[in-house]
Amino acid sequence: MAETFDVSGHCLCGAVSYTAKAATHDVSVCHCGMCRRWTGGPLMYFDVEGAPSFTGRDEIGVYRSSDTGERGFCKRCGSVLFWKVAGEERYTFTAGSLDTPSGLALTKEIFIEDKPAFYDFANPTEKLRGSDAMSAYTGDELK
Numbered sequence: 001m002a003e004t005f006d007v008s009g010h011c012l013c014g015a016v017s018y019t020a021k022a023a024t025h026d027v028s029v030c031h032c033g034m035c036r037r038w039t040g041g042p043l044m045y046f047d048v049e050g051a052p053s054f055t056g057r058d059e060i061g062v063y064r065s066s067d068t069g070e071r072g073f074c075k076r077c078g079s080v081l082f083w084k085v086a087g088e089e090r091y092t093f094t095a096g097s098l099d100t101p102s103g104l105a106l107t108k109e110i111f112i113e114d115k116p117a118f119y120d121f122a123n124p125t126e127k128l129r130g131s132d133a134m135s136a137y138t139g140d141e142l143k
């Protein structure tokens, strides 16, 4: 098992903050249409281990965007905070919500087939189709 380290972050207005354990410094990008509409651009996120702890939990809105996923945001300021596997304590947090976004590396792009043509990332990354990326979270393929 990789050693974990503490990460923390908060929303724009500060009503919601979190701490969690991360196992890697890897940041991924999701190019899917749902993330694009939710964030206004590609979603940059990182995986955490186990359940995070929140302050301001009452201010968190959760939107069930598919059979598989739920998206958490601050109800006051609208900041997008996490995507999680529905019904499980399996979270990813937005890289932009981190208190200290240092020491990170962009290593993976998912839903590469949905990436709009108007941008490309120059970082050398592993590029995965959506179905392959999601099976890592759910153990089976999305429809």
Ligand SMILES: [Zn+2]
Binding pocket: 011, 012, 013, 014, 015, 016, 074, 075, 076, 077, 078, 079
């Ligand atoms: Zn907020």
Ligand SMILES: [Zn+2]
Binding pocket: 030, 031, 032, 033, 034, 035, 036, 043, 111
């Ligand atoms: Zn996405």
